[in-house]
Amino acid sequence: MTAKQANQVAIVGAAETNEVGKLPGVSAIQLHAEAARNTLADCGLTPADVDGVAAAGISPIEVAHYLGVTPIWIDNTAIGGCSFLVHVRHAAAAIASGKARTVLITHGQSGRSRVGQPSMPASPQSIQGQFEAPYGVLGPPTAFTIPVLRYMKEYGLTHEQLAYVAVAQRKWAQRNPRAMMRDPITVDDVFASRVIAYPFHLLECCLVTDGGGALVVVSAERARDFPKRPVYVLGTGEACESPIVSQMEDVTTSKAFRLSSREAFAEAGIGPADVDHLMVYDAFAHLPLYGLEDLGFVGRGEAGAFVAEGNTEPGGRLPMNTSGGGLSYTHTGMYGMFAIQESVRQLRGEAAAQVEGVEVGFVQGVGGMFMAAGSLVLSNAS
Protein backbone atom coordinates (compact mmCIF):
# COMPACT_ATOMS: atom_id res chain seq x y z
CA MET A 1 0.00 0.00 0.00
CA THR A 2 1.19 3.47 -0.82
CA ALA A 3 -1.08 5.32 1.58
CA LYS A 4 0.26 7.98 3.89
CA GLN A 5 0.46 5.85 7.00
CA ALA A 6 1.44 8.63 9.38
CA ASN A 7 -1.99 10.25 9.24
CA GLN A 8 -3.97 7.10 8.67
CA VAL A 9 -7.05 6.11 10.61
CA ALA A 10 -8.91 2.85 10.93
CA ILE A 11 -12.43 1.66 11.57
CA VAL A 12 -12.11 -0.51 14.68
CA GLY A 13 -15.77 -0.80 15.59
CA ALA A 14 -18.68 -1.45 13.25
CA ALA A 15 -22.15 -2.82 13.87
CA GLU A 16 -25.78 -2.45 12.87
CA THR A 17 -28.93 -2.53 14.92
CA ASN A 18 -29.97 -5.97 16.19
CA GLU A 19 -32.43 -6.16 13.32
CA VAL A 20 -33.07 -4.18 10.17
CA GLY A 21 -36.41 -4.11 8.35
CA LYS A 22 -39.76 -3.41 9.98
CA LEU A 23 -39.15 -2.20 13.54
CA PRO A 24 -42.29 -0.39 14.74
CA GLY A 25 -41.21 -0.86 18.36
CA VAL A 26 -38.03 1.23 18.11
CA SER A 27 -37.75 5.01 17.67
CA ALA A 28 -35.23 6.71 15.40
CA ILE A 29 -33.06 7.96 18.28
CA GLN A 30 -33.05 4.48 19.83
CA LEU A 31 -31.94 3.03 16.47
CA HIS A 32 -28.93 5.41 16.65
CA ALA A 33 -28.30 4.33 20.22
CA GLU A 34 -28.72 0.59 19.62
CA ALA A 35 -26.30 0.75 16.69
CA ALA A 36 -23.86 2.85 18.74
CA ARG A 37 -23.97 0.52 21.74
CA ASN A 38 -23.51 -2.55 19.53
CA THR A 39 -20.54 -0.82 17.92
CA LEU A 40 -18.93 0.13 21.23
CA ALA A 41 -19.35 -3.49 22.33
CA ASP A 42 -17.80 -4.62 19.03
CA CYS A 43 -14.59 -2.72 19.84
CA GLY A 44 -14.64 -3.05 23.63
CA LEU A 45 -15.24 0.61 24.45
CA THR A 46 -17.71 2.46 26.66
CA PRO A 47 -19.40 5.82 26.03
CA ALA A 48 -16.79 7.45 28.29
CA ASP A 49 -14.07 6.52 25.78
CA VAL A 50 -15.71 8.51 22.97
CA ASP A 51 -14.63 12.13 22.44
CA GLY A 52 -16.06 12.78 18.97
CA VAL A 53 -19.60 12.23 17.67
CA ALA A 54 -20.91 12.55 14.13
CA ALA A 55 -24.50 11.93 13.10
CA ALA A 56 -27.02 12.88 10.42
CA GLY A 57 -30.80 12.84 10.49
CA ILE A 58 -30.82 13.45 14.21
CA SER A 59 -28.44 16.02 15.72
CA PRO A 60 -25.19 14.66 17.18
CA ILE A 61 -26.04 16.73 20.28
CA GLU A 62 -29.15 14.61 20.77
CA VAL A 63 -27.33 11.37 19.95
CA ALA A 64 -24.43 12.17 22.29
CA HIS A 65 -26.64 13.17 25.20
CA TYR A 66 -28.91 10.16 24.73
CA LEU A 67 -25.84 7.89 24.90
CA GLY A 68 -24.26 9.70 27.83
CA VAL A 69 -21.32 11.01 25.81
CA THR A 70 -19.91 14.54 26.12
CA PRO A 71 -17.97 15.09 22.90
CA ILE A 72 -15.35 17.77 22.30
CA TRP A 73 -15.57 17.23 18.51
CA ILE A 74 -18.91 17.25 16.67
CA ASP A 75 -19.88 16.78 13.02
CA ASN A 76 -23.46 17.28 11.89
CA THR A 77 -22.75 17.08 8.18
CA ALA A 78 -26.14 16.04 6.82
CA ILE A 79 -25.99 15.79 3.05
CA GLY A 80 -28.20 12.78 2.60
CA GLY A 81 -27.25 9.12 2.43
CA CYS A 82 -23.53 9.71 1.89
CA SER A 83 -23.23 11.71 5.13
CA PHE A 84 -21.60 8.83 7.00
CA LEU A 85 -18.88 8.37 4.40
CA VAL A 86 -18.15 12.07 4.71
CA HIS A 87 -18.16 11.73 8.52
CA VAL A 88 -15.38 9.13 8.17
CA ARG A 89 -13.43 11.57 6.00
CA HIS A 90 -13.91 14.40 8.50
CA ALA A 91 -13.07 12.11 11.41
CA ALA A 92 -9.84 11.11 9.68
CA ALA A 93 -8.85 14.77 9.38
CA ALA A 94 -9.82 15.48 12.98
CA ILE A 95 -7.85 12.52 14.34
CA ALA A 96 -4.84 13.31 12.16
CA SER A 97 -4.76 16.87 13.51
CA GLY A 98 -5.31 15.86 17.12
CA LYS A 99 -8.78 17.31 17.48
CA ALA A 100 -10.34 14.00 18.42
CA ARG A 101 -9.11 10.53 19.38
CA THR A 102 -12.10 8.24 19.28
CA VAL A 103 -14.93 9.18 16.94
CA LEU A 104 -18.35 7.54 17.00
CA ILE A 105 -20.43 7.89 13.82
CA THR A 106 -24.09 6.90 14.07
CA HIS A 107 -27.04 6.34 11.78
CA GLY A 108 -30.57 5.43 12.79
CA GLN A 109 -33.71 5.94 10.78
CA SER A 110 -37.28 4.82 11.23
CA GLY A 111 -37.78 5.18 7.50
CA ARG A 112 -40.62 2.68 7.26
CA SER A 113 -42.40 2.83 10.62
CA ARG A 114 -41.77 6.58 11.11
CA VAL A 115 -41.42 6.29 14.90
CA GLY A 116 -39.86 9.46 16.30
CA GLN A 117 -38.56 10.19 12.82
CA PRO A 118 -37.96 13.89 12.12
CA SER A 119 -39.62 15.03 8.89
CA MET A 120 -38.15 17.61 6.58
CA PRO A 121 -40.93 19.52 4.79
CA ALA A 122 -39.50 21.73 2.05
CA SER A 123 -40.44 25.38 2.24
CA PRO A 124 -42.37 26.63 -0.81
CA GLN A 125 -39.74 29.40 -0.89
CA SER A 126 -36.81 26.98 -1.14
CA ILE A 127 -35.18 26.27 -4.47
CA GLN A 128 -36.86 22.87 -4.51
CA GLY A 129 -40.14 24.37 -3.37
CA GLN A 130 -40.18 26.90 -6.18
CA PHE A 131 -38.66 25.01 -9.07
CA GLU A 132 -39.48 21.32 -8.59
CA ALA A 133 -42.28 20.76 -6.08
CA PRO A 134 -44.92 22.50 -8.27
CA TYR A 135 -44.58 19.74 -10.86
CA GLY A 136 -45.86 16.88 -8.73
CA VAL A 137 -42.59 15.57 -7.37
CA LEU A 138 -43.22 13.08 -4.57
CA GLY A 139 -39.92 11.99 -3.12
CA PRO A 140 -36.94 10.26 -4.70
CA PRO A 141 -38.89 7.86 -6.99
CA THR A 142 -40.14 10.86 -8.97
CA ALA A 143 -36.93 12.89 -9.22
CA PHE A 144 -33.87 10.68 -8.72
CA THR A 145 -35.19 8.63 -11.63
CA ILE A 146 -35.51 11.43 -14.20
CA PRO A 147 -31.96 11.15 -15.58
CA VAL A 148 -32.24 7.59 -16.83
CA LEU A 149 -34.25 8.09 -20.03
CA ARG A 150 -31.62 10.57 -21.25
CA TYR A 151 -28.90 8.07 -20.32
CA MET A 152 -30.74 5.35 -22.23
CA LYS A 153 -31.01 7.52 -25.32
CA GLU A 154 -27.36 8.62 -25.21
CA TYR A 155 -25.81 5.24 -24.44
CA GLY A 156 -28.30 2.59 -25.56
CA LEU A 157 -28.96 1.13 -22.11
CA THR A 158 -31.93 -1.23 -22.47
CA HIS A 159 -34.86 -1.72 -20.10
CA GLU A 160 -33.68 -5.32 -19.69
CA GLN A 161 -30.20 -4.21 -18.61
CA LEU A 162 -31.67 -1.75 -16.10
CA ALA A 163 -33.88 -4.49 -14.69
CA TYR A 164 -30.95 -6.88 -14.49
CA VAL A 165 -29.25 -4.69 -11.88
CA ALA A 166 -32.01 -5.72 -9.47
CA VAL A 167 -31.69 -9.37 -10.55
CA ALA A 168 -27.92 -9.42 -9.94
CA GLN A 169 -28.24 -7.90 -6.50
CA ARG A 170 -30.98 -10.30 -5.48
CA LYS A 171 -28.48 -13.11 -6.11
CA TRP A 172 -26.32 -11.65 -3.35
CA ALA A 173 -29.32 -11.09 -1.06
CA GLN A 174 -30.25 -14.77 -1.36
CA ARG A 175 -27.00 -15.48 0.52
CA ASN A 176 -27.73 -12.92 3.26
CA PRO A 177 -30.19 -14.05 5.98
CA ARG A 178 -30.67 -10.45 7.16
CA ALA A 179 -31.78 -9.26 3.72
CA MET A 180 -35.44 -8.25 3.53
CA MET A 181 -35.95 -9.59 -0.01
CA ARG A 182 -34.33 -12.96 -0.70
CA ASP A 183 -36.43 -14.81 -3.29
CA PRO A 184 -34.68 -15.11 -6.65
CA ILE A 185 -36.09 -12.86 -9.37
CA THR A 186 -35.84 -12.61 -13.15
CA VAL A 187 -35.97 -9.68 -15.54
CA ASP A 188 -39.57 -10.69 -16.30
CA ASP A 189 -40.39 -10.49 -12.59
CA VAL A 190 -39.03 -6.95 -12.56
CA PHE A 191 -41.14 -6.03 -15.59
CA ALA A 192 -44.20 -7.62 -13.97
CA SER A 193 -43.84 -5.52 -10.82
CA ARG A 194 -45.90 -2.34 -10.88
CA VAL A 195 -44.68 0.80 -12.55
CA ILE A 196 -43.71 3.41 -9.95
CA ALA A 197 -42.39 6.09 -12.30
CA TYR A 198 -41.80 5.00 -15.88
CA PRO A 199 -39.33 3.53 -16.73
CA PHE A 200 -38.88 2.32 -13.13
CA HIS A 201 -40.76 -0.67 -11.73
CA LEU A 202 -41.15 -1.43 -8.04
CA LEU A 203 -38.26 -3.92 -8.07
CA GLU A 204 -35.95 -1.28 -9.53
CA CYS A 205 -36.61 0.96 -6.51
CA CYS A 206 -35.05 0.54 -3.09
CA LEU A 207 -36.76 -0.86 -0.04
CA VAL A 208 -38.04 1.43 2.70
CA THR A 209 -36.97 0.09 6.09
CA ASP A 210 -36.03 0.83 9.68
CA GLY A 211 -32.53 0.31 11.07
CA GLY A 212 -29.23 1.80 12.01
CA GLY A 213 -25.50 1.35 12.02
CA ALA A 214 -22.47 2.90 13.67
CA LEU A 215 -18.70 3.07 13.39
CA VAL A 216 -15.79 3.83 15.69
CA VAL A 217 -12.76 5.46 14.05
CA VAL A 218 -9.34 5.85 15.70
CA SER A 219 -5.77 6.43 14.54
CA ALA A 220 -4.07 3.55 12.74
CA GLU A 221 -1.45 3.51 15.50
CA ARG A 222 -4.10 2.50 18.04
CA ALA A 223 -5.99 0.18 15.71
CA ARG A 224 -4.28 -3.03 16.72
CA ASP A 225 -5.30 -2.54 20.36
CA PHE A 226 -8.89 -3.46 19.50
CA PRO A 227 -10.40 -6.94 19.32
CA LYS A 228 -11.45 -7.01 15.64
CA ARG A 229 -9.27 -6.85 12.56
CA PRO A 230 -8.78 -3.13 11.75
CA VAL A 231 -10.15 -1.73 8.54
CA TYR A 232 -7.83 1.04 7.40
CA VAL A 233 -9.11 4.15 5.66
CA LEU A 234 -6.72 4.59 2.73
CA GLY A 235 -8.54 7.34 0.88
CA THR A 236 -11.63 9.50 1.13
CA GLY A 237 -13.51 11.97 -1.03
CA GLU A 238 -16.52 14.24 -0.94
CA ALA A 239 -18.25 16.55 -3.42
CA CYS A 240 -21.58 18.15 -4.22
CA GLU A 241 -23.22 19.27 -7.42
CA SER A 242 -26.78 20.64 -7.47
CA PRO A 243 -29.60 20.87 -4.93
CA ILE A 244 -32.17 19.85 -7.56
CA VAL A 245 -31.87 17.14 -10.18
CA SER A 246 -32.99 19.42 -13.01
CA GLN A 247 -29.87 21.54 -12.59
CA MET A 248 -27.31 18.73 -12.96
CA GLU A 249 -24.69 19.67 -15.50
CA ASP A 250 -25.27 16.43 -17.46
CA VAL A 251 -27.79 13.91 -16.19
CA THR A 252 -26.00 10.97 -17.80
CA THR A 253 -23.14 11.23 -15.29
CA SER A 254 -22.75 12.34 -11.68
CA LYS A 255 -20.20 15.10 -11.32
CA ALA A 256 -20.19 14.53 -7.55
CA PHE A 257 -19.43 10.80 -8.06
CA ARG A 258 -16.57 11.64 -10.39
CA LEU A 259 -15.00 14.24 -8.10
CA SER A 260 -15.35 12.38 -4.81
CA SER A 261 -14.10 9.05 -6.20
CA ARG A 262 -11.15 10.68 -7.96
CA GLU A 263 -10.11 12.27 -4.67
CA ALA A 264 -10.41 8.98 -2.78
CA PHE A 265 -8.45 6.99 -5.38
CA ALA A 266 -5.73 9.65 -5.51
CA GLU A 267 -5.36 9.78 -1.75
CA ALA A 268 -5.12 5.99 -1.57
CA GLY A 269 -2.70 5.87 -4.48
CA ILE A 270 -4.72 3.14 -6.19
CA GLY A 271 -7.06 2.82 -9.15
CA PRO A 272 -10.19 0.83 -10.00
CA ALA A 273 -8.13 -2.21 -11.07
CA ASP A 274 -6.87 -2.55 -7.48
CA VAL A 275 -10.37 -2.84 -5.98
CA ASP A 276 -11.57 -6.30 -4.90
CA HIS A 277 -15.01 -5.39 -3.62
CA LEU A 278 -17.34 -2.53 -4.46
CA MET A 279 -20.34 -0.98 -2.77
CA VAL A 280 -22.30 1.59 -4.78
CA TYR A 281 -25.29 3.23 -3.13
CA ASP A 282 -28.31 1.79 -4.94
CA ALA A 283 -31.43 3.77 -4.17
CA PHE A 284 -32.55 2.90 -7.71
CA ALA A 285 -31.29 0.44 -10.31
CA HIS A 286 -29.45 3.06 -12.38
CA LEU A 287 -27.18 4.16 -9.54
CA PRO A 288 -24.78 1.20 -9.66
CA LEU A 289 -24.49 1.81 -13.41
CA TYR A 290 -23.59 5.47 -12.89
CA GLY A 291 -21.18 4.41 -10.16
CA LEU A 292 -19.38 1.84 -12.31
CA GLU A 293 -18.83 4.46 -15.01
CA ASP A 294 -18.22 7.58 -12.95
CA LEU A 295 -15.74 5.78 -10.68
CA GLY A 296 -13.86 4.48 -13.71
CA PHE A 297 -14.50 0.75 -13.42
CA VAL A 298 -15.90 0.67 -16.98
CA GLY A 299 -16.11 3.14 -19.85
CA ARG A 300 -19.05 5.43 -20.59
CA GLY A 301 -22.09 3.47 -21.72
CA GLU A 302 -20.60 0.10 -20.78
CA ALA A 303 -22.07 -0.46 -17.32
CA GLY A 304 -25.40 -1.98 -18.40
CA ALA A 305 -23.71 -4.74 -20.37
CA PHE A 306 -21.06 -5.20 -17.66
CA VAL A 307 -23.72 -6.01 -15.06
CA ALA A 308 -25.87 -8.05 -17.47
CA GLU A 309 -22.83 -10.21 -18.30
CA GLY A 310 -22.65 -11.20 -14.62
CA ASN A 311 -19.46 -9.37 -13.66
CA THR A 312 -20.85 -7.97 -10.42
CA GLU A 313 -22.84 -10.96 -9.17
CA PRO A 314 -21.63 -13.98 -7.17
CA GLY A 315 -18.68 -15.49 -9.02
CA GLY A 316 -18.11 -12.32 -11.04
CA ARG A 317 -14.82 -10.46 -11.21
CA LEU A 318 -16.08 -7.31 -9.46
CA PRO A 319 -18.37 -8.31 -6.58
CA MET A 320 -20.71 -5.34 -6.04
CA ASN A 321 -23.38 -4.64 -3.42
CA THR A 322 -22.81 -8.03 -1.84
CA SER A 323 -25.32 -7.55 0.97
CA GLY A 324 -28.10 -7.21 -1.60
CA GLY A 325 -27.90 -3.43 -1.30
CA GLY A 326 -30.69 -0.95 -0.95
CA LEU A 327 -32.72 -2.87 -3.52
CA SER A 328 -32.81 -6.14 -1.56
CA TYR A 329 -31.03 -5.85 1.82
CA THR A 330 -32.27 -2.71 3.53
CA HIS A 331 -32.73 1.00 2.83
CA THR A 332 -33.68 3.22 5.73
CA GLY A 333 -33.52 6.42 3.70
CA MET A 334 -29.88 7.34 4.28
CA TYR A 335 -28.44 4.00 3.20
CA GLY A 336 -24.73 4.93 3.08
CA MET A 337 -24.01 3.57 6.56
CA PHE A 338 -25.06 0.09 5.40
CA ALA A 339 -22.75 0.26 2.39
CA ILE A 340 -19.83 0.99 4.75
CA GLN A 341 -20.94 -1.79 7.12
CA GLU A 342 -20.90 -4.40 4.33
CA SER A 343 -17.48 -3.23 3.14
CA VAL A 344 -16.14 -3.58 6.69
CA ARG A 345 -17.67 -7.06 7.03
CA GLN A 346 -16.07 -8.16 3.77
CA LEU A 347 -12.67 -6.79 4.83
CA ARG A 348 -12.95 -8.46 8.23
CA GLY A 349 -13.94 -11.73 6.58
CA GLU A 350 -17.29 -11.89 8.39
CA ALA A 351 -19.83 -11.12 5.64
CA ALA A 352 -22.84 -13.35 5.04
CA ALA A 353 -21.90 -13.64 1.37
CA GLN A 354 -18.16 -13.51 1.96
CA VAL A 355 -15.98 -12.94 -1.10
CA GLU A 356 -12.63 -14.72 -1.00
CA GLY A 357 -9.44 -12.69 -0.76
CA VAL A 358 -10.85 -9.18 -0.33
CA GLU A 359 -8.08 -6.75 0.56
CA VAL A 360 -9.33 -3.46 -0.90
CA GLY A 361 -12.90 -2.24 -0.81
CA PHE A 362 -14.40 0.87 -2.36
CA VAL A 363 -17.58 2.46 -1.01
CA GLN A 364 -19.46 5.06 -3.05
CA GLY A 365 -22.28 7.01 -1.47
CA VAL A 366 -24.76 9.46 -2.90
CA GLY A 367 -26.50 12.29 -1.08
CA GLY A 368 -29.94 13.46 -2.06
CA MET A 369 -30.66 12.87 -5.72
CA PHE A 370 -27.19 13.08 -7.27
CA MET A 371 -26.76 16.19 -5.11
CA ALA A 372 -23.68 15.09 -3.21
CA ALA A 373 -21.29 12.18 -2.92
CA GLY A 374 -18.83 10.57 -0.55
CA SER A 375 -16.20 7.92 -1.30
CA LEU A 376 -14.04 5.64 0.83
CA VAL A 377 -11.15 3.34 -0.02
CA LEU A 378 -10.90 0.77 2.77
CA SER A 379 -8.42 -2.04 3.30
CA ASN A 380 -7.52 -4.73 5.81
CA ALA A 381 -3.84 -3.94 5.14
CA SER A 382 -2.38 -0.63 6.29
Add this chain to the structure above:
Amino acid sequence: MSSKPVPKPTPETQPFWDGCSAGELRIQRCKPCDAAYFYPRPFCPRCGSDEVEWFRASGRARLYSYVINHRPGPGFDEDAPYAIAVVELEEGPRMMTNIVGVENTPENLVLDMPLQVTFERRDEMAVPVFQPAVEGGTR
Protein backbone atom coordinates in the same frame (compact mmCIF):
# COMPACT_ATOMS: atom_id res chain seq x y z
CA MET B 1 -58.88 26.10 -6.94
CA SER B 2 -55.91 23.88 -7.26
CA SER B 3 -54.42 21.99 -4.37
CA LYS B 4 -51.20 21.47 -6.29
CA PRO B 5 -48.11 22.95 -4.61
CA VAL B 6 -47.88 26.70 -5.05
CA PRO B 7 -44.40 28.17 -5.25
CA LYS B 8 -43.67 31.16 -3.04
CA PRO B 9 -41.28 33.75 -4.50
CA THR B 10 -38.32 35.25 -2.72
CA PRO B 11 -37.21 38.82 -3.52
CA GLU B 12 -34.60 37.40 -5.88
CA THR B 13 -37.02 35.16 -7.79
CA GLN B 14 -39.99 37.55 -7.84
CA PRO B 15 -39.33 38.79 -11.43
CA PHE B 16 -39.44 35.22 -12.74
CA TRP B 17 -42.81 34.57 -11.11
CA ASP B 18 -44.14 37.99 -12.14
CA GLY B 19 -43.24 37.00 -15.70
CA CYS B 20 -45.14 33.73 -15.40
CA SER B 21 -48.22 35.59 -14.15
CA ALA B 22 -47.91 37.88 -17.19
CA GLY B 23 -47.60 34.91 -19.54
CA GLU B 24 -43.90 35.46 -20.21
CA LEU B 25 -40.95 33.20 -19.44
CA ARG B 26 -38.49 35.72 -18.00
CA ILE B 27 -35.05 34.44 -17.11
CA GLN B 28 -31.65 36.00 -16.59
CA ARG B 29 -28.59 36.53 -18.73
CA CYS B 30 -25.01 37.40 -17.76
CA LYS B 31 -23.75 40.25 -19.92
CA PRO B 32 -20.00 39.42 -19.77
CA CYS B 33 -20.70 35.71 -20.49
CA ASP B 34 -23.51 36.52 -22.92
CA ALA B 35 -25.17 33.38 -21.56
CA ALA B 36 -28.55 32.71 -20.00
CA TYR B 37 -28.89 30.93 -16.69
CA PHE B 38 -31.58 29.51 -14.42
CA TYR B 39 -32.71 29.42 -11.55
CA PRO B 40 -32.78 33.12 -10.65
CA ARG B 41 -29.89 34.70 -8.77
CA PRO B 42 -28.72 38.34 -8.84
CA PHE B 43 -25.27 37.28 -10.14
CA CYS B 44 -23.87 34.90 -12.74
CA PRO B 45 -23.26 31.38 -11.37
CA ARG B 46 -20.57 30.85 -14.00
CA CYS B 47 -18.32 33.93 -13.68
CA GLY B 48 -19.67 35.64 -10.57
CA SER B 49 -20.47 38.91 -12.30
CA ASP B 50 -23.44 40.94 -11.09
CA GLU B 51 -23.86 42.49 -14.52
CA VAL B 52 -26.93 40.46 -15.22
CA GLU B 53 -30.28 41.28 -16.78
CA TRP B 54 -33.74 39.81 -17.10
CA PHE B 55 -35.07 39.04 -20.55
CA ARG B 56 -38.02 37.27 -22.10
CA ALA B 57 -37.02 33.79 -23.27
CA SER B 58 -38.49 32.47 -26.51
CA GLY B 59 -40.37 29.73 -24.69
CA ARG B 60 -39.06 27.19 -27.15
CA ALA B 61 -37.51 24.10 -25.60
CA ARG B 62 -36.79 20.44 -26.20
CA LEU B 63 -37.62 17.47 -24.02
CA TYR B 64 -34.45 16.52 -22.16
CA SER B 65 -35.61 13.71 -19.86
CA TYR B 66 -38.60 12.64 -17.78
CA VAL B 67 -40.41 10.02 -15.78
CA ILE B 68 -44.10 9.18 -15.90
CA ASN B 69 -45.18 9.16 -12.28
CA HIS B 70 -47.84 6.67 -11.21
CA ARG B 71 -47.94 7.70 -7.52
CA PRO B 72 -49.42 11.19 -7.61
CA GLY B 73 -47.98 14.01 -5.56
CA PRO B 74 -50.25 16.39 -3.64
CA GLY B 75 -52.97 17.78 -5.92
CA PHE B 76 -52.02 15.56 -8.85
CA ASP B 77 -54.49 12.70 -8.27
CA GLU B 78 -56.50 13.46 -11.38
CA ASP B 79 -53.38 13.82 -13.51
CA ALA B 80 -51.74 10.47 -12.75
CA PRO B 81 -49.94 9.01 -14.51
CA TYR B 82 -48.22 12.25 -15.42
CA ALA B 83 -44.80 13.19 -16.66
CA ILE B 84 -42.32 15.07 -14.50
CA ALA B 85 -39.96 16.40 -17.11
CA VAL B 86 -36.78 18.38 -17.53
CA VAL B 87 -36.73 20.57 -20.61
CA GLU B 88 -33.82 22.42 -22.18
CA LEU B 89 -34.68 25.95 -23.21
CA GLU B 90 -33.55 27.22 -26.60
CA GLU B 91 -31.36 29.67 -24.66
CA GLY B 92 -29.56 26.82 -22.88
CA PRO B 93 -30.79 26.49 -19.28
CA ARG B 94 -32.87 23.52 -18.17
CA MET B 95 -35.89 23.49 -15.89
CA MET B 96 -38.29 20.99 -14.41
CA THR B 97 -41.85 21.15 -15.67
CA ASN B 98 -44.95 19.21 -16.69
CA ILE B 99 -45.98 18.38 -20.24
CA VAL B 100 -49.53 19.41 -21.23
CA GLY B 101 -51.66 19.15 -24.35
CA VAL B 102 -50.76 15.54 -25.03
CA GLU B 103 -51.43 12.28 -23.22
CA ASN B 104 -48.32 11.55 -21.17
CA THR B 105 -47.22 8.19 -22.57
CA PRO B 106 -43.76 6.93 -23.55
CA GLU B 107 -44.94 6.84 -27.17
CA ASN B 108 -46.03 10.48 -27.16
CA LEU B 109 -43.10 11.81 -25.18
CA VAL B 110 -40.03 11.39 -27.34
CA LEU B 111 -36.78 12.84 -26.10
CA ASP B 112 -35.68 15.99 -27.92
CA MET B 113 -39.19 16.69 -29.25
CA PRO B 114 -39.79 20.44 -29.62
CA LEU B 115 -41.92 22.11 -26.96
CA GLN B 116 -43.41 25.51 -26.30
CA VAL B 117 -44.05 27.13 -22.94
CA THR B 118 -47.53 27.86 -21.63
CA PHE B 119 -48.67 28.71 -18.13
CA GLU B 120 -50.85 26.97 -15.57
CA ARG B 121 -52.64 28.92 -12.83
CA ARG B 122 -51.94 28.00 -9.22
CA ASP B 123 -53.98 30.19 -6.91
CA GLU B 124 -52.58 33.70 -7.44
CA MET B 125 -49.52 32.30 -9.18
CA ALA B 126 -48.79 30.73 -12.57
CA VAL B 127 -46.18 28.07 -13.26
CA PRO B 128 -44.50 27.39 -16.61
CA VAL B 129 -45.50 24.12 -18.28
CA PHE B 130 -44.74 22.97 -21.80
CA GLN B 131 -46.76 21.58 -24.71
CA PRO B 132 -45.70 20.03 -28.00
CA ALA B 133 -44.67 22.82 -30.39
CA VAL B 134 -46.82 23.44 -33.44
CA GLU B 135 -44.91 22.54 -36.59
CA GLY B 136 -43.14 25.60 -38.04
CA GLY B 137 -44.68 28.05 -35.61
CA THR B 138 -44.07 29.59 -32.24
CA ARG B 139 -47.73 29.92 -31.36
